[in-house]
Amino acid sequence: MASRASSEGAASAAPVRIPAVQGLGTTWYERGPRYWLRRSLTALLWLAVLAFCCYIALVLYGSFRAELPSAVRTVWDWAQVAASVVALVWGWLVQRRDHRRKLLDPPAPDEFRAAKRDQVRRTTGLVVAGRVLWLIAAPVMPALAAWVVGWTIAMLTVPEYPSEIGARRWLEEHPAGS
Numbered sequence: 001m002a003s004r005a006s007s008e009g010a011a012s013a014a015p016v017r018i019p020a021v022q023g024l025g026t027t028w029y030e031r032g033p034r035y036w037l038r039r040s041l042t043a044l045l046w047l048a049v050l051a052f053c054c055y056i057a058l059v060l061y062g063s064f065r066a067e068l069p070s071a072v073r074t075v076w077d078w079a080q081v082a083a084s085v086v087a088l089v090w091g092w093l094v095q096r097r098d099h100r101r102k103l104l105d106p107p108a109p110d111e112f113r114a115a116k117r118d119q120v121r122r123t124t125g126l127v128v129a130g131r132v133l134w135l136i137a138a139p140v141m142p143a144l145a146a147w148v149v150g151w152t153i154a155m156l157t158v159p160e161y162p163s164e165i166g167a168r169r170w171l172e173e174h175p176a177g178s
Contacts, residue, residue, distance in 0.1 A: 057141035091150030106166035
């Protein structure tokens, strides 16, 4: 039997307030064309930002690489290729493990918004501090960019976000009209 929160269940006669999930609105409830359009547009936006970040990473790496002797440059390039492959897989694994952990205790819509707000507050300081690190990290920028690509692709390819599951559980726990 499908639950009230499931998109497979019969429509209820009583009006139910469907909570909005950040980035998906209320489209997560039915998972129809609007939902998949939102997920696709999110993926395209993330991939465009990643392409720009990878470009910047390669430009920074190129400026570091130009200063190396040619024999060292070849060895360093191959080391970067190997490190980038490892970092890509590592980023993927880190994101998938975090996703599995979040699925065990998915947040309710209000908890998700509060956690996102706290994360944004912490990120601002890290961004300011990270500007200097970009210059220091130039020798390993391809590997760092590969880690971010792996992490992001893993995030974008999950079948359902923890916030969606948390919202479905919230709907099951709060009967219509409450």
